[in-house]
Each structure stands twice: as structure tokens, then as C-alpha cells.
Amino acid sequence: MRHNDLRSRDHAGYWAFVVHRVSGLVLALFLPVHFFVLSRALANPAGLDVFFAWTSQPGVKLAETLLVLALAVHLAGGVRLLFVEFVGWRAEGQKTAIALVAAAAIACALLFALNA
Amino acid sequence: MPTLPDTPTFPVRIWRGGADGAFRRYDVPRRASQTVLDVVTHVQRHVDPSLAYRYACRVGMCGSCAMTVNGRARWTCRTHVDAVDGDAALEIAPLSHLPIVRDLVVDMVPFFDKWAAAKGQFVPTATRYDDFAKVEPGSAARRAIDATIECIGCAVCYASCDVVGWKANYLGPAALNRAFTLVNDVRDGAGIARVRAIARDGGCESCHTHQSCTRRCPKHLSPTGSIAALKRVMTRAALKGEL
Amino acid sequence: MDARVGAAPVVDAGERIEGARFAAWLFVLQRASAAVLALCVLVHLATILYAVRHGLSAQAIVARVHASAVWPAFYALFVVAVAVHAPIGLRAVVGEWLRMRGPLVDALLALAAAGLLIGGLYTVFSLGR
Numbered sequence: 001m002r003h004n005d006l007r008s009r010d011h012a013g014y015w016a017f018v019v020h021r022v023s024g025l026v027l028a029l030f031l032p033v034h035f036f037v038l039s040r041a042l043a044n045p046a047g048l049d050v051f052f053a054w055t056s057q058p059g060v061k062l063a064e065t066l067l068v069l070a071l072a073v074h075l076a077g078g079v080r081l082l083f084v085e086f087v088g089w090r091a092e093g094q095k096t097a098i099a100l101v102a103a104a105a106i107a108c109a110l111l112f113a114l115n116a
Numbered sequence: 117m118p119t120l121p122d123t124p125t126f127p128v129r130i131w132r133g134g135a136d137g138a139f140r141r142y143d144v145p146r147r148a149s150q151t152v153l154d155v156v157t158h159v160q161r162h163v164d165p166s167l168a169y170r171y172a173c174r175v176g177m178c179g180s181c182a183m184t185v186n187g188r189a190r191w192t193c194r195t196h197v198d199a200v201d202g203d204a205a206l207e208i209a210p211l212s213h214l215p216i217v218r219d220l221v222v223d224m225v226p227f228f229d230k231w232a233a234a235k236g237q238f239v240p241t242a243t244r245y246d247d248f249a250k251v252e253p254g255s256a257a258r259r260a261i262d263a264t265i266e267c268i269g270c271a272v273c274y275a276s277c278d279v280v281g282w283k284a285n286y287l288g289p290a291a292l293n294r295a296f297t298l299v300n301d302v303r304d305g306a307g308i309a310r311v312r313a314i315a316r317d318g319g320c321e322s323c324h325t326h327q328s329c330t331r332r333c334p335k336h337l338s339p340t341g342s343i344a345a346l347k348r349v350m351t352r353a354a355l356k357g358e359l
Numbered sequence: 360m361d362a363r364v365g366a367a368p369v370v371d372a373g374e375r376i377e378g379a380r381f382a383a384w385l386f387v388l389q390r391a392s393a394a395v396l397a398l399c400v401l402v403h404l405a406t407i408l409y410a411v412r413h414g415l416s417a418q419a420i421v422a423r424v425h426a427s428a429v430w431p432a433f434y435a436l437f438v439v440a441v442a443v444h445a446p447i448g449l450r451a452v453v454g455e456w457l458r459m460r461g462p463l464v465d466a467l468l469a470l471a472a473a474g475l476l477i478g479g480l481y482t483v484f485s486l487g488r
Contacts, residue, residue: 002213032474048418075400091330
């Protein structure tokens, strides 16, 4: 049988799905690292400051911003899906909903990046 | 069929063979208001009679002529050559996600097998000796299926669904849309058996709301909406311990 | 030619123990944990943004977290919700994009859930000390 290529995937709903899935994967893979680093830093309070100093490097700041973006977009996109599935939001409104999700996530990431 | 003198031709790529086939190029006369079905029909009648394809009504009612045109599933009788993709060459292939019988013909059996697996058949409860069933047109259940009853099983949504391509046992948008329609049919007697049919692995839980089905449905149905509603039905049944 | 007219239907392939109840409950748990996480993540994002906005130092953050028993309780709930939500989400990704399904995959994901739960609660515990 034949399969589809990108030509059939040129619509917002598909790319919203890709962003949701990729952000979820990033977060799932980040979590164990997050728990490990936090528990090490908390076990040694002085180490927490050393840790925070390390995180002030620009490369780390960028990574943190991307993580905040991933978290915000996965949250907002997930809320959109919960509304579609349980409140019954209809197909016509989804492009607007997706735009709002993207806007909220970018706003969140910017708030973090500009203040951090 | 008389050919106009000096009619310019344009190249068309048409899938020939089975799954291991390939595109073959044909040069087809360009005509005003030409549809993709016109193109395929011209090739079969005037160039290569061995080209296999399906159509019936040719006026956008039966759904038999569904094929993949420039990567998107559509009814070829309702797709004008003008409207396809700007400058890209016309490319005609069989529907995705179904076994290829030959050329542009796919085997619809798996599509209808899944229709049956979703309990897409009406289960009667009355006999000829009973009075007519009364379906209240203004009732929530009847209004919910106003659009969904119009499905004619053309498989464009099935061919467009990415999850169908990724997950062999996913029932797919058409089967689930039909199951939703029957769940809301007050005359139907399938009851919890149908809810179990759409609750299992490969049922409504596999839908990720891409909306490719809704976008491509030639009758403007929203299987995404039907499937979301089925998720609510399934959740209620699970929480009540009915599954 | 790969026509399969008359062949057995595809839908029963690989079903085994995935009856309606199991699949439906995985869905319900995924969505319920999503709803819990929606609230937890909102709070988490808000606290992160508050902390960076006010330039809180490490000591300040830890002090505020120690100040109330609500924080460990909150983060413990967060961890439980994540331990349910992430593995079920991964199950879909692994099944669809890597085409890996079956009892072994489910067992590994259950292990991942346990790992997230234990690792997360241990971290929350360190926070409470």
C-alpha cells in the first residue's frame, strides 16, 4: 500500500500535533535529568548556588528557555485537546485555538527569557 | 471521442502496477473545465486500455472515483485540473493505506472490515409488526448526527489519516464516525457492545485530532468531532464500570 | 499484486490483552492526569516566572519552599500525575513511530512510570528536608 507524504500534511492541525508530540518527548526525556540534578543540588545546599552559577551561562539559558517553551506549548496544546474532547469544541474554531496556543506559549517563553 | 485540432497536451504521471509499481508519464490533451477523472478516462480510452480505475456517477455523489491527486486524497470527478497545485505536474495515484489491486484501484475490504469491527452495522430492535419508530428530529441525539449520517464510505478520510498509516489496527475515521452515528440512533439495539468495539486498542483513543479527515472529507463531515464525542461516551462507560 | 480479498480482517492483529476496559482506562488516566497537570504546570510556570522576574537566589527559593507544607504536597501530586501521564504518552509515540507494541513495551513503560515516581518523590523529599 502507499503512504502519504508532506503534501497531505500542510494544515495547522497536523503541525499542532507534531509540536505537541515533540514537546512531550523533550519533557519526558528531560524529567529524569531534572529530578537527578535537583535532588543532588538540594542534598547539598551550597551546591545549589554553584548549580545556579552554572545555569547562568548563555547556552544553558537558551536550553532553559526552550524547555519553558516546550512546557508552555505542551500545556496550552493539551488544554486545547481537553476542550475538543470533553467540552466539544468544533473543527471550525481550531485554527484560532491553535494560534492562541502558539501565542500563549511564545509569550511565556519570552517572559522567561527576557527576565532570566 | 473527437479531438480538437492542435490541442496542447500536458504531462500527467499515473501510478501503474501494484505496491511495487511506478509512475508512468502520459501526455494528455488539455481541455477547458477538465477534471482529473476526465484525464484518467482519456488515458484508458485513447492511450492505454489496460489502465485500471474506478468510477461510477462522475458527478460527485458516489465516492467511487477517490484517488490520491498530488499527494492528497480527493474525488477525481470533482477535482478540476486547474485547481490542482499551481505549477506542479499532475500526479495520480491510488488511495493510501489500502492494498493496491492494480494501478488506481485499491482493495476496499480492510476499510469495510474495520467498519464492521467498529460495529458500524445497524442492529434492529423492532419487527414489521411494531409501529414506526419515532425519532424526534429536534432531540440532541438526532441533531448530533445531522451531518454524520451523510457519509458514503468513500475512504478519503481513511486515506488521509496519518494514524491509519502508523497503526495497522486503528479503526479509522469513517468506521468511528459510523459507530458514533449508530450510538445516537434511538432505534439501534447494539448497546454497550458497540461502545466496547470503539473503546478497545485501535479505537477512538488512537485519534490525535490531526483533523486531516475533516479537512479532506468531500462531504464536509467532521469525523474528528464524532471521534471526540465517542471518547466522551467511552469515558462515561468506563467510569460507570459498564465496559 | 497485493490484493487481499477474502483474507482475514486486519483488526484483530496484535490485540491480545488489550480489551476495551484496559484501553479505555489508559485513555481515562491519561486525560485525568493531563487535567491535574494542567493546573500543576500553570502553578509551576507561574513560580518559575515569578522567581526569575524577582531574581530570587537559591537560598530564597529553598527558604520559601520550606516555609509551607503545601509545596512538598503540591510537588508530590505533580510527580504522581507525571508518572502516570508521561509513560502513557510515550506508549503512543513508541507504538506509532517506532511501531513497537506488546507486553514487553508495556512492562518497560510501567518500569519507567515506577522510576519517575520513585525519583520524583525522592526529589520532593529532599526538598522537604
